[in-house]
Structure formats: C-alpha cells, structure tokens
Amino acid sequence: MKVSHAESYRDDGTPAEQSRRTFMVQATLALGGVIGLGIAIPVVTSLVPSRDALAAKWSPLSAQEFAQLEKATQEPIKVSFAVKDQDGYLPAATSDEFVWAIRADEATMRAKRPKLFSGPDKVDYPVVTMGFVIFSPICPHLGCRYDWRAELHKFVCPCHGSQYTNLGVHTAGPAQRGLDPLPLRERSGTAELTWIQYEQDVADRVVLSYEA
Numbered sequence: 366m367k368v369s370h371a372e373s374y375r376d377d378g379t380p381a382e383q384s385r386r387t388f389m390v391q392a393t394l395a396l397g398g399v400i401g402l403g404i405a406i407p408v409v410t411s412l413v414p415s416r417d418a419l420a421a422k423w424s425p426l427s428a429q430e431f432a433q434l435e436k437a438t439q440e441p442i443k444v445s446f447a448v449k450d451q452d453g454y455l456p457a458a459t460s461d462e463f464v465w466a467i468r469a470d471e472a473t474m475r476a477k478r479p480k481l482f483s484g485p486d487k488v489d490y491p492v493v494t495m496g497f498v499i500f501s502p503i504c505p506h507l508g509c510r511y512d513w514r515a516e517l518h519k520f521v522c523p524c525h526g527s528q529y530t531n532l533g534v535h536t537a538g539p540a541q542r543g544l545d546p547l548p549l550r551e552r553s554g555t556a557e558l559t560w561i562q563y564e565q566d567v568a569d570r571v572v573l574s575y576e577a
C-alpha cells in the first residue's frame with residue numbers, strides 16, 4: 366500500500382518512523398540527564414559539611430567540665446559535656462556526651478601521629494590546643510565506645526579488641542586508623558569543643574557530620 370510522507374510518521378514500521386522514535390528517545394534521555402544533573406548537584410553539595418557548620422557547633426565547657434579537662438595528664442581522662450546541636454532548621458538542643466582528653470605537646474603528637482599534620486589525612490584544625498588533645502570516644506573501627514585500661518596503659522575497644530596508645534596510635538585489632546582527634550578552642554576565657562562524626566572502618570578520616 367502506498368503511504369504519503371505525512372502518514373509515514375504514523376506507520377510504526379517505516380524507517381522514517383523508526384528514526385523519529387530514536388530521536389525522541391535520545392532527546393528525552395538527554396533532557397532527563399540535564400534535569401537530573403541540575404537536581405543532583407545541589408543535593409550532593411548540601412551533603413558536604415561546610416566550614417560554617419563547623420563554626421556553628423561549638424559547645425562551651427562549663428567550669429565543672431573544664432575542671433575535668435584540667436585533670437588530664439598523659440593518663441587520659443573522660444570529659445563529659447553537653448553537645449550543642451544547631452542545624453538552622455530546628456530549635457537548638459543539647460545532648461550529653463563525653464570525650465577523652467590527654468595532655469600532650471605538638472612535637473610529641475607530630476612524632477607519633479604524623480598523618481594528622483600532613484598528607485591527605487591531615488585534620489584542618491589544631492590537634493593540640495592549650496596543651497590538650499581531645500579524642501572522639503567513637504572507635505574508628507565500627508563505632509563502639511572504647512575505654513581506657515590503666516593497667517594496660519591502652520585504650521581498648523570491647524567490641525572487636527582494637528587497641529590504641531594514650532596518643533591514639535592504633536596498635537592492635539581490626540581498626541584501620543588511629544583515634545580521631547576533635548577540635549578544642551578557647552573563646553573569651555571559655556574552652557569550647559566541637560563534635561565531629563567520622564566515617565568508620567576506613568583508613569582515611571572522612572567527615573560525615575558535625576553533630577552527634
């Protein structure tokens with residue numbers, strides 16, 4: 366049967382109709398890709414913690430909490446404090462947390478934990494502040510809370526047995542890196558801490574969030 370040029374676009378079997386459909390499919394995919402990219406970029410960007418987020422999360426230590434910190438020697442001490450949680454959407458809230466603190470100088474930390482100071486695993490805040498190093502209480506293996514075992518002079522994680530020295534050097538067990546330091550700073554005579562959650566079970570230190 367003879368088909369006119371206009372009618373040939375409605376005929377599924379003709380080469381003209383097939384090429385039109387191919388064009389439409391490709392155009393739809395291309396448009397979808399552009400729209401998807403437009404949506405994906407802001408979403409991905411919003412997942413990356415900003416330095417502003419870091420700035421918003423400082424939790425001041427009360428006089429009592431600071432007194433705990435001052436008891437730290439080369440023997441670590443547990444410091445309880447209230448994490449200030451402010452995300453810009455919900456009202457500010459606090460939750461109780463603790464960190465581990467030791468006294469150490471920067472030269473010692475540079476010698477024992479050189480990756481914290483240079484290379485891809487470098488942290489972008491001072492490791493030593495006011496003569497203290499603060500460690501996140503979260504085991505970098507799978508997130509259990511480790512404890513200080515004075516008789517072994519080691520931090521020991523009860524879950525899978527990872528061990529760390531008082532300076533956070535990984536010495537045994539399945540963890541892939543040493544203990545994660547947290548930022549400490551002094552503002553108007555008050556010590557302030559920031560809580561950072563790092564990715565677990567990876568060798569590099571990857572920030573997941575700035576809240577508990």
Ligand code: FES
Nearest residue numbers: 504506507522525
């Ligand atoms: S969670 Fe600490 S060793 Fe596994």
